[in-house]
Amino acid sequence: MDFPFDITRKIIHVDMDAFFAAVEQRDAPELRGKPIAVGGGGTRGVVSAASYEARKYGVRSAMSGVIAKKLCPDLIFVRTRFDRYKEISTQIRTIFLRYTDLVEPLSLDEAYLDVTVNHMNFPSATLIAKSIREQIFEKTGLTASAGISINKFLAKTASDWNKPNGQKTITPQEVLPFLEALDVKKFHGIGKKTQLKMYHYGIYTGKDLKAQSLDFLTERFGKAGGYYFNVVRGIHNSAVKPHRTPKSLGAERTFEKNLSSVLFLEEKLEQIAEIVAQRLKKYKLSGKTITLKLKYSDFKIQTRSKTLPFFIASKALLLEHALELLNQEKLDNSVRLIGITLGQLNTNKKAPKVPKIKSVAQLELLF
Numbered sequence: 001m002d003f004p005f006d007i008t009r010k011i012i013h014v015d016m017d018a019f020f021a022a023v024e025q026r027d028a029p030e031l032r033g034k035p036i037a038v039g040g041g042g043t044r045g046v047v048s049a050a051s052y053e054a055r056k057y058g059v060r061s062a063m064s065g066v067i068a069k070k071l072c073p074d075l076i077f078v079r080t081r082f083d084r085y086k087e088i089s090t091q092i093r094t095i096f097l098r099y100t101d102l103v104e105p106l107s108l109d110e111a112y113l114d115v116t117v118n119h120m121n122f123p124s125a126t127l128i129a130k131s132i133r134e135q136i137f138e139k140t141g142l143t144a145s146a147g148i149s150i151n152k153f154l155a156k157t158a159s160d161w162n163k164p165n166g167q168k169t170i171t172p173q174e175v176l177p178f179l180e181a182l183d184v185k186k187f188h189g190i191g192k193k194t195q196l197k198m199y200h201y202g203i204y205t206g207k208d209l210k211a212q213s214l215d216f217l218t219e220r221f222g223k224a225g226g227y228y229f230n231v232v233r234g235i236h237n238s239a240v241k242p243h244r245t246p247k248s249l250g251a252e253r254t255f256e257k258n259l260s261s262v263l264f265l266e267e268k269l270e271q272i273a274e275i276v277a278q279r280l281k282k283y284k285l286s287g288k289t290i291t292l293k294l295k296y297s298d299f300k301i302q303t304r305s306k307t308l309p310f311f312i313a314s315k316a317l318l319l320e321h322a323l324e325l326l327n328q329e330k331l332d333n334s335v336r337l338i339g340i341t342l343g344q345l346n347t348n349k350k351a352p353k354v355p356k357i358k359s360v361a362q363l364e365l366l367f
Helices: 019-027 064-073 082-099 125-140 152-159 172-181 192-200 206-210 214-221 221-232 260-284 315-326
Strands: 011-016 035-038 045-051 077-079 103-107 110-114 144-149 167-169 248-257 289-297 301-312 335-345
Touching: 011 125, 011 152, 019 035, 019 045, 035 289, 045 064, 045 144, 082 110, 082 125, 082 260, 110 152, 125 144, 125 167, 144 206, 152 167, 172 206, 192 214, 214 221, 248 260, 248 289, 260 315, 260 335, 289 315, 301 315, 315 335
Parallel strands: 035 077, 144 167
Antiparallel strands: 011 110, 011 144, 035 045, 103 110, 248 335, 289 301, 289 335
């Protein structure tokens, strides 16, 4: 049987279940079974994570704490403890590394693992995922969900399928039928706006998406059109990168009170430039494109960018160009958040090629 995609790899996406909130409920038994939100307290707070009990009311991460409280009047706000989350994340990553060195962390609570060749010599990626989830629970008392398939796109899509505390495997034989039946809103990388745009063109499922030509998709969705054209056919060759380098580095700050004075904003920018410079030094990076982000009191977001003919990394140069962007035009309103991001980093490293095979005689051993 011939496949239009690479079947040589076994990829697992592990995603912790409501990680921050689950840690808080584990450490404080009195919070178990109750709707809690990590962060979000006060009139200007934003929810970092919500327990499954809170999610039933529509509370989600990145939501205003005020809105979250209206949705769930009994919501309990808990202070964010990043040091604690990092500590447990390190324990989880140690478990991953027992199976493979090819671990690509996406955040504190999720990662890709390439287990095509693994330390345990397990032939089945499904059994590896099950074993990893069991060890995470034994070590931390927390649950994780997993997706298993031939590439990162499918593995991530599958990990959401049986949440919480579940897993799903998409074998090579199941890939095309699975994708054709999938609602486009469940495709990783398709957000709300793109979903509605696709619906406008009569594209509701993977089958509808697959029926569109490459020219049609690129004309309407730009470069992303090529991505959609490939992934709906099961083609996604991005390698699992153990030392994933960022495409950009930055920092931002939300203020207790809205600021309308440019002088005060300049003071905040100096502090942010210091943080970004330290991060660049830590990762030995520099970049050419600097972006200033402004979020106004009406929640409107504005970005101002410029690309330099040379790489920069120092606080002095970051601040100089950030101030230039700040003063290039008048503010639309008072400001509640400001940030600096440096992009076009000097991280051009080619991903290793994944070997391809023509025979599927050993296909059952993949999953």
